Amino acid sequence: MGFTPKLNTVIRCIAAASLLAGSLFSSAAVAADEVNVYSYRQPFLIKPMFDRFTKETGIKVNTVFAKKGLVERLANEGRNSPADLIFTVDVGNLSNAVDAGLTQSVQSDALNASIPSEFRDADGHWFGLTNRARIIVTSTERVEEGLITTYEDLAKPELAGRICTRSGKHVYMNALIASMVAHHGEADAKAWLTGVKDNLARTPQGNDRAQVKAISEGECDVAIINSYYMGAMQSDEEQSEWAASVNIVFPNQDDRGTHMNIAGISMTAAAPNKDNAKKLMEFLASDLAQSMYAEQNHEYPVNKDVPASGLVRSWGEFQHDTLPLSEVVKHRVTASKMVDEVGYDG
Amino acid sequence: MSSSAVPVASARTALSQPSHTNKRYGWLLFGITVATLVCLPILAVAWLALNPATNIWPHLASTVLPTYLFNTLVLMLGVGIGTLVIGVFSAWFVTHYQFPGRQLLSWALLLPFAVPAYVIAHVYTDLLEFAGPVQSLLRDVFGWQGSKDYYFPKIRSLGGAISMLVLVLYPYVYLLARAAFLEQSASILEAAQALGLSRTQRLFRIALPIARPAIAVGLAMALMETLNDFGTVDYFAVRTLTAGLYDVWLGMGNLGGGAQIASLILLFVLCLVGLEKFSRRAQTNAQSGSSRFRSFERVQLRGRKAFLMSLFCALPVILGFVIPAIVLVRYSIIYFDVSWNSDFPTIAWNSISLSMMAAFVAVSVGLLLSYSKRMLNNNLLNVAVLVSSLGYAIPGAVLAIGIMIPFSTFDNALDAFMRKHFDISTGLLLSGSVGILVFAYTVRFLAVAFGGIDSSMKKISPHMDDAARSLGHSSMGILGRVHLPLMRSGILTAALVVFVDGMKELPATLILRPFNFDTLATQVYQFASDELIGESALFSLLIVLVGLLPVILLSKTIDRSRDVYD
Numbered sequence: 001m002g003f004t005p006k007l008n009t010v011i012r013c014i015a016a017a018s019l020l021a022g023s024l025f026s027s028a029a030v031a032a033d034e035v036n037v038y039s040y041r042q043p044f045l046i047k048p049m050f051d052r053f054t055k056e057t058g059i060k061v062n063t064v065f066a067k068k069g070l071v072e073r074l075a076n077e078g079r080n081s082p083a084d085l086i087f088t089v090d091v092g093n094l095s096n097a098v099d100a101g102l103t104q105s106v107q108s109d110a111l112n113a114s115i116p117s118e119f120r121d122a123d124g125h126w127f128g129l130t131n132r133a134r135i136i137v138t139s140t141e142r143v144e145e146g147l148i149t150t151y152e153d154l155a156k157p158e159l160a161g162r163i164c165t166r167s168g169k170h171v172y173m174n175a176l177i178a179s180m181v182a183h184h185g186e187a188d189a190k191a192w193l194t195g196v197k198d199n200l201a202r203t204p205q206g207n208d209r210a211q212v213k214a215i216s217e218g219e220c221d222v223a224i225i226n227s228y229y230m231g232a233m234q235s236d237e238e239q240s241e242w243a244a245s246v247n248i249v250f251p252n253q254d255d256r257g258t259h260m261n262i263a264g265i266s267m268t269a270a271a272p273n274k275d276n277a278k279k280l281m282e283f284l285a286s287d288l289a290q291s292m293y294a295e296q297n298h299e300y301p302v303n304k305d306v307p308a309s310g311l312v313r314s315w316g317e318f319q320h321d322t323l324p325l326s327e328v329v330k331h332r333v334t335a336s337k338m339v340d341e342v343g344y345d346g
Numbered sequence: 347m348s349s350s351a352v353p354v355a356s357a358r359t360a361l362s363q364p365s366h367t368n369k370r371y372g373w374l375l376f377g378i379t380v381a382t383l384v385c386l387p388i389l390a391v392a393w394l395a396l397n398p399a400t401n402i403w404p405h406l407a408s409t410v411l412p413t414y415l416f417n418t419l420v421l422m423l424g425v426g427i428g429t430l431v432i433g434v435f436s437a438w439f440v441t442h443y444q445f446p447g448r449q450l451l452s453w454a455l456l457l458p459f460a461v462p463a464y465v466i467a468h469v470y471t472d473l474l475e476f477a478g479p480v481q482s483l484l485r486d487v488f489g490w491q492g493s494k495d496y497y498f499p500k501i502r503s504l505g506g507a508i509s510m511l512v513l514v515l516y517p518y519v520y521l522l523a524r525a526a527f528l529e530q531s532a533s534i535l536e537a538a539q540a541l542g543l544s545r546t547q548r549l550f551r552i553a554l555p556i557a558r559p560a561i562a563v564g565l566a567m568a569l570m571e572t573l574n575d576f577g578t579v580d581y582f583a584v585r586t587l588t589a590g591l592y593d594v595w596l597g598m599g600n601l602g603g604g605a606q607i608a609s610l611i612l613l614f615v616l617c618l619v620g621l622e623k624f625s626r627r628a629q630t631n632a633q634s635g636s637s638r639f640r641s642f643e644r645v646q647l648r649g650r651k652a653f654l655m656s657l658f659c660a661l662p663v664i665l666g667f668v669i670p671a672i673v674l675v676r677y678s679i680i681y682f683d684v685s686w687n688s689d690f691p692t693i694a695w696n697s698i699s700l701s702m703m704a705a706f707v708a709v710s711v712g713l714l715l716s717y718s719k720r721m722l723n724n725n726l727l728n729v730a731v732l733v734s735s736l737g738y739a740i741p742g743a744v745l746a747i748g749i750m751i752p753f754s755t756f757d758n759a760l761d762a763f764m765r766k767h768f769d770i771s772t773g774l775l776l777s778g779s780v781g782i783l784v785f786a787y788t789v790r791f792l793a794v795a796f797g798g799i800d801s802s803m804k805k806i807s808p809h810m811d812d813a814a815r816s817l818g819h820s821s822m823g824i825l826g827r828v829h830l831p832l833m834r835s836g837i838l839t840a841a842l843v844v845f846v847d848g849m850k851e852l853p854a855t856l857i858l859r860p861f862n863f864d865t866l867a868t869q870v871y872q873f874a875s876d877e878l879i880g881e882s883a884l885f886s887l888l889i890v891l892v893g894l895l896p897v898i899l900l901s902k903t904i905d906r907s908r909d910v911y912d
Contacts, residue, residue, distance in 0.1 A: 062861035069857035076754040205583035218492040340409035
């Protein structure tokens with residue numbers, strides 16, 4: 001039965017379209033020497049480590065970077081997900097993935113030897129790779145030393161109109177507020193947050209770097225930031241001027257210590273390249289990768305054998321808050337709602 | 347967009363040629379199927395909204411909801427007024443007046459369209475903040491010391507967000523208003539003149555009411571973009587409903603609650619669309635064809651008036667395009683070594699090819715839906731088409747989750763089936779492919795494509811269809827031989843707008859893309875998300891540059907619609 005010319009054209013079009021569609025929809029083939037990472041960290045921060053890993057092992061590292069939605073993507077993809085590892089900058093995102101049953105336990109002597117137990121999950125569902133301290137910075141000109149030594153001091157009435165922070169909803173602020181809830185209980189933490197809010201110089205805005213800049217411009221005198229931002233600014237030509245306008249305070253050295261957060265990694269429940277994934281995890285905790293992290297990003301290595309960068313060491317030793325992050329995480333939603341209740345973000 | 351012409355046409359053809367009824371039902375079925383596919387992600391978001399982790403509303407209502415609503419309403423009102431004033435007046439001026447720079451400005455007014463909102467927000471913050479060149483200069487000139495010595499409006503504010511969004515969104519209104527003004531019959535305006543109406547009266551009493559449907563479409567696009575914007579309001583610390591949505595989802599771990607806010611935003615949009623339609627219910631848009639393309643005389647302006655008009659039309663271009671472009675070029679040069687990336691050709695090609703495919707698919711779908719609606723006025727189809735165009739108002743990251751759900755459900759079901767019966771694993775066939783991105787762009791930008799195409803389609807008299815049909819053409823033949831040639835400029839316009847929107851698309855691309863797949867926008871984001879403006883400038887500049895070509899083509903298309911007859 002012959003087709004009419006018109007139908008022939010239609011058939012040809014359909015054939016061409018399906019060819020095109022075939023090429024479009026070819027899913028990522030799972031080759032032998034690959035490992036697939038969903039990352040909440042920017043590629044430019046982690047690529048040097050991944051490149052080095054590929055050079056040493058011949059295993060290619062494929063990444064997707066986004067700041068939201070990757071845990072949801074993993075959940076929807078289910079057992080067919082191509083992702084082997086999920087990489088985050090905050091313990092909250094890690095525990096989201098663990099709570100949703102999207103991760104698996106990894107048992108590795110190398111990992112356990114490199115990473116102290118407080119920075120990894122007891123069951124091996126997540127591992128911290130680097131540490132960051134939530135520090136207070138104060139204007140060298142306008143804040144006398146010793147006025148602020150604790151997070152609690154930030155609620156002091158004499159700081160009215162002098163504090164700058166990023167949004168209270170950001171994961172770094174959220175974790176700090178959650179740790180205040182964990183230590184003081186909800187009512188006291190709320191009173192503290194209200195006090196800090198009353199001391200704000202402006203509506204919370206910008207990232208941590210922008211707060212230091214605001215101090216150098218005289219808009220505020222005190223800010224709360226992650227430690228590595230100081231390192232980044234001190235080693236940048238233009239920004240070192242901003243960094244020079246502040247003193248670093250490691251809070252609560254006389255009691256519980258400074259609040260810490262981690263950037264970490266989990267192996268996904270459906271990981272198709274388990275062996276490669278484990279190799280990458282072990283590599284990232286190794287002395288080599290840890291020192292690359294330390295030098296390049298000015299974060300604190302979790303591996304005790306690896307020193308922090310010279311710059312970071314120059315800030316001095318300090319005591320960490322040792323309350324397990326798994327405890328802090330429990331108060332995340334309370335902390336988030338508290339920010340709304342006291343109207344922290346304006 | 348009145349559809350009053352369609353039932354008349356269908357009734358007539360149904361009477362004269364009953365054999366076509368079946369074919370028209372074929373189109374109906376096809377239209378509903380396609381629209382339903384496009385609706386799936388939106389329905390998935392609605393489904394998520396039915397399953398919140400906890401009820402967020404008591405908490406929100408007692409705390410931040412009033413702020414969210416207030417900010418959202420003021421933002422929409424501000425952007426609405428700003429885009430209308432700039433878009434409508436500049437379109438009227440370049441169409442009906444002659445002043446220095448008119449020719450250049452008539453297309454340059456579209457240029458800010460190529461600049462993503464998140465980029466312009468960064469640029470102006472850099473210029474206008476305390477340490478920026480503007481305030482530094484003022485301090486040097488007036489000898490002020492600190493920020494407390496003088497008042498300077500804060501760029502990171504609700505007003506700042508309105509200004510930024512107006513600067514990049516007014517081209518939607520301009521584009522459609524200008525096309526509408528160019529199409530208006532010279533004879534109507536001449537009649538009005540003969541009856542003693544002044545130029546201004548002719549604008550407000552004749553030209554605007556006739557152009558209203560087109561302007562409403564442009565305004566709707568601008569407002570929907572405003573509603574789904576997160577980059578600008580987040581950067582400026584303006585807590586809108588969209589910002590609240592992300593907070594509920596990510597900060598409180600309540601995706602369902604976030605989806606409820608998204609649904610609230612959609613309800614908002616539906617109300618707006620409904621209100622506009624209702625207010626126009628008694629109007630018809632007949633345009634007498636004969637003298638439609640007779641050229642009208644432009645009024646020659648001189649002196650102060652000409653200067654003011656040039657200034658009015660030049661300012662949006664300078665603020666929305668020239669200044670950002672200069673800043674981006676400067677930073678691109680300074681930070682070239684940091685931002686340059688040997689993968690650049692691949693990345694640029696990813697952006698361009700993806701946007702081209704999206705433009706092609708969105709326009710095809712828009713065309714088919716519009717034609718299906720023309721063939722048969724069916725309530726189910728109308729609703730499906732309306733819902734399928736809502737993707738434009740949903741914040742991109744939420745829409746991405748909505749897209750993920752049907753795709754991965756299908757992939758996993760197919761995989762399970764194949765494993766069970768054939769012992770083969772098909773894995774994820776569609777999820778994580780470039781195809782899902784093309785689909786995502788289509789869902790996001792279908793409103794843009796459909797709006798433009800449908801209004802072109804409606805301008806074609808149903809008599810044409812009847813005549814063609816009586817000559818023995820099939821419905822496909824009529825579309826191809828009669829409608830497509832007549833709609834050429836409308837289709838090209840729709841395709842170009844989707845292309846430029848695609849170049850700027852960020853949130854859905856980030857979440858849905860395959861491994862190691864970057865576009866120009868995701869490259870901007872990896873630096874800009876850490877407020878590293880200088881490092882991100884090169885790729886921002888490239889988005890703008892690639893967007894320029896279609897934007898220029900766009901204005902040529904519109905001009906041709908008239909100039910051919912000039």
